[in-house]
Amino acid sequence: MNESSQSLPSTDARDRSPSTAEEGFVKELNRLIGVVKIHEENNRLVIESAENFIRSISGLSAEEDQVTIQFIRGQVFLQNQKIPYRRDMEPILHKLCDYFSKRGIGGLRFYTTISEASTRGLLTFARLLNQAGNEKNGLTWFARKLTDERIAWVEIVHEPLAREDDPDSETLDLAAIAKKTYVQVLASVKEVARKVRAQERAGIGKTLRMAQNMVDLMMADASMFKALSTIRIYDDYTFSHSVNVAILSMCLGRYIGLSKNSLERLGLCGLLHDIGKVEVPEEILNKPGKLSAGEFEEMKKHALNSVRLIVKIQASRDRKARLLLPPFEHHLKYDLTGYPQTDRKKPITLFGRILTIADVYDAVTSPRVYRPTILSPDRALGMMLKGAGKDFDPILIKVFINMLGVYPIGTLLKLDTDEMALVKETREEADRPRVLLLIPNGRGGFDPGEKVNLDARDPKSGEYLRNIIQSYHPSAFNIQTADFMF
Ligand SMILES: [Fe+2]
Ligand SMILES: [Fe+2]
Known part of the structure; x- marks a missing residue:
């Protein structure tokens, strides 16, 4: 297709x-x-x-x-x-x-x-x-x-969602709605997964509505929607990852001008792409350290299992047919050398190529207990760029990097002013983001400080006021990005 x-x-x-x-x-x-x-x-x-x-x-x-x-x-x-x-x-x-x-x-x-x-x-x-x-x-x-x-x-109900007299209230409330949506989306994916696993009737209605809500949120505030992908629920890694893949895929889809209908379907594909993991034994799924060859074979089955389980979901044949291919393709790689291997020589679909990029980006920037080093988001993108034309669609990966900015939302930065800062907002294609300064609280953690623009210059000298020295993944400093984002 x-x-x-x-x-x-x-x-x-x-x-x-x-x-x-x-x-x-x-x-x-x-x-x-x-x-x-x-x-x-x-x-x-x-x-x-x-x-x-x-x-x-x-x-x-x-x-x-x-x-x-x-x-x-x-x-x-x-x-x-x-x-x-x-x-x-x-x-x-x-x-x-x-x-x-x-x-x-x-x-x-x-x-x-x-x-x-x-x-x-x-x-x-x-x-x-x-x-x-x-x-x-x-x-x-x-x-x-x-x-x-x-x-x-x-x-x-007396309390409105937003107060007219507070100029910030709309943003605050949108952020609250966004966070709540994240939790609800996560719950609905979990519920579908639980039901298909227990062989109960699992409908797509709620998850579809969630995808529609996500599109509405993205249209209302694309930057904040992107920031949602920095939320990571460790206890629910697979599902939290699925929500993040949906968010990042939808952001890329919007960036390349997909229609609202397509974005909804792309979101659904993201939410369901790893549903086959419910059939992978827990000890393999959560194994600290490298998987053995046999375990990896077991893990690889999840792509095909996702397709099989989506077929079982209650929805029209037409709708399901349009949800099957991208999850099937999400580990196939751009040059078709990934898995599951088939005889087909057709290039993978646009949605499959988008999912692949979002999937790898979220996976390599997710702190997992067993991973000794974790790439900062900008370095993850640098690493992914090396796979252009092989693992990833060479044009889409560049578009993805442009969309996230050189220092994506949630990157931790060390500045030449000896300050630490968290990237809070990026303008597409800009390399000097808006950041939140982090003030050491004396207890090993940080409190949120001032929000500053890294492209601000000294009016006299014309020099930038702050420059980036190094980037880190926030988990290197035990920072939960989402705590500072909303
Ligand atoms: Fe996967
Ligand atoms: Fe995945």
Whole structure:
């Protein structure tokens, strides 16, 4: 399968895909609010609508005891995740944002105890919500009425995700959402892996939504999204690595101009590329030191196993077919000398070539207990460049280096001012990044200091104020990069 032959559909495929549980809930909320305006409470449509609304909540709250919907600056968030704008959802999302903003209500939290609420209680709630629009202070009026009616399965959410009066709040909140997304993505990949291993039904829906969220995050702030790949969860190495490979692949995909749909699929391929590792014995997977020839053969099976397990995931044949090749190819190498060996002589696909680069970069910059030396990110890139044309697509590897910058995010630097600094932000293709100075805290660690631009010059002499002497991997100084990133 050649990526270029997979021509992009003229309409967004998401517009035609079935509704997600989140969208279902939003639609039911919208319907409930609308239906009580027209019909009496014993009307069949009203009763159905109330029942469907309750059902849509229980469908969402499998892991939590509540469902929170928030309306912030024209966007709808469910459980802190933005609901993506699909063409058929757009009018509903806009309408609800206007509806709640008119009442001064930032959001609602429904508890699962709603399943015991009567249809009447639900209708009262919806009617009060409608009436709140006629009140001068809809929010206070509605809150008081809920108490009067003893409706305890819903509460008003006061704290918005971002405060309008704090210029930094949007960035801070985006960072918080980004971190939360990372954890949720990790959990969803783990869950799929657990299920396929236990031969339970594993759906792709949640992981797909996660990939969509990741694309949205990347579009909102590409630099911060890239920084997410510095998070490493040691206890969950395989899965944390998979999330990082997805992030780095998506960043490279965006950089070369892939469409949103393609980026989602690339993200999914990254998330699932090593899923076959669930079948590799733990002692081989976590073996300190070099693998024996036999162990390595065992380890090599994971690429093909990933393909076999993806086939077992519940998803349309079409979708699965488009997820198989890149994970199969991720160790094949650009010159096809890697594994699994087959007779085919066709070059590996674009997604396969992207995954290979992201995979190796994350692996060689990941501190593992058994690895005595760990390459700093810039040296890892230098090493990878030597494999151009052999291990890696010679053009893509250069594009990847351009994208990450000479000193990628998360590189630890020693400066000629005797200061230590962590690369916090890179401008694409720039070799003087923005860094966070690290101040020794006297207890062997560091506290975050000032953020400075390494391209700042002394106004009199024109000389750079700070120059890089050496780079390190942060783990060489026991620094958890992500602690200083967000
Ligand atoms: Fe792999
Ligand atoms: Fe991998």
